[in-house]
Amino acid sequence: MKVLFATGNIGKYREVKQILARYGIEVERVDLDYPELQSDSLEEIAAYGARYCAESLGQPVIVEDSGLFIEALNGFPGPYSAYVFDTIGNEGILKLLEGEENRKAEFISVVGYCEPGGRPVTFTGEIRGRIAEEPRGGEGFGYDPIFIPEGEDRTFAELGVEEKCKISHRTRALERFAEWYENNVAGR
Ligand code: ITT
Numbered sequence: 001m002k003v004l005f006a007t008g009n010i011g012k013y014r015e016v017k018q019i020l021a022r023y024g025i026e027v028e029r030v031d032l033d034y035p036e037l038q039s040d041s042l043e044e045i046a047a048y049g050a051r052y053c054a055e056s057l058g059q060p061v062i063v064e065d066s067g068l069f070i071e072a073l074n075g076f077p078g079p080y081s082a083y084v085f086d087t088i089g090n091e092g093i094l095k096l097l098e099g100e101e102n103r104k105a106e107f108i109s110v111v112g113y114c115e116p117g118g119r120p121v122t123f124t125g126e127i128r129g130r131i132a133e134e135p136r137g138g139e140g141f142g143y144d145p146i147f148i149p150e151g152e153d154r155t156f157a158e159l160g161v162e163e164k165c166k167i168s169h170r171t172r173a174l175e176r177f178a179e180w181y182e183n184n185v186a187g188r
Contacts, residue, residue, distance in 0.1 A: 002026040004061045006053040011141030023178035042110040047120040050112030060115040071104040103130040109169040125172025
């Protein structure tokens with residue numbers, strides 16, 4: 001079983017490949033730059049992207065859209081996480097939270113799957129946690145150095161990819177996808 005994954009983010013690709021291998025699903029990356037719908041909903045963005053890629057490639061494909069939702073910032077950066085990371089980055093987020101006691105945050109991942117001519121389906125996973133006081137750790141990507149998952153003292157970047165991928169938002173979304181895929185697509 002092999003699925004195409006359209007993403008420009010190598011960190012994401014490594015994780016998705018590793019997680020889906022547990023289910024016997026092989027992943028191949030396609031560097032297809034699809035338009036990101038401007039929407040407050042990660043589900044809508046992932047569904048639109050999956051359909052666009054399936055039609056462009058003429059093959060079944062998955063995409064993944066994720067975001068960091070910070071409670072004290074009313075959910076910011078949320079669906080705009082990629083833009084915010086590329087502009088103000090982790091240091092910018094920490095500045096916005098300077099002196100803020102409520103550090104609660106949530107990572108959400110939405111996987112979209114679509115076949116050419118078909119309707120997209122989406123699968124969501126989330127993990128709660130908090131924003132660290134300073135960046136820590138050298139593994140992972142993006143916001144990993146400033147996100148501490150619930151029940152932990154270490155950031156995702158300190159935990160490392162192996163540990164992160166036992167519990168992450170992406171893992172939970174992909175578990176749901178893999179279960180659906182086994183029942184609905186594999187062996188069809
Ligand atoms: P695509 O090509 O797959 O869209 P992207 O990096 O643009 O890749 P998103 O649009 O989903 O991905 O943006 C999510 C942003 O949040 C991006 O800056 C990521 O680096 C960051 N992010 C997503 N998942 C993360 C994770 O597990 N750990 C740390 N940062 C994460």
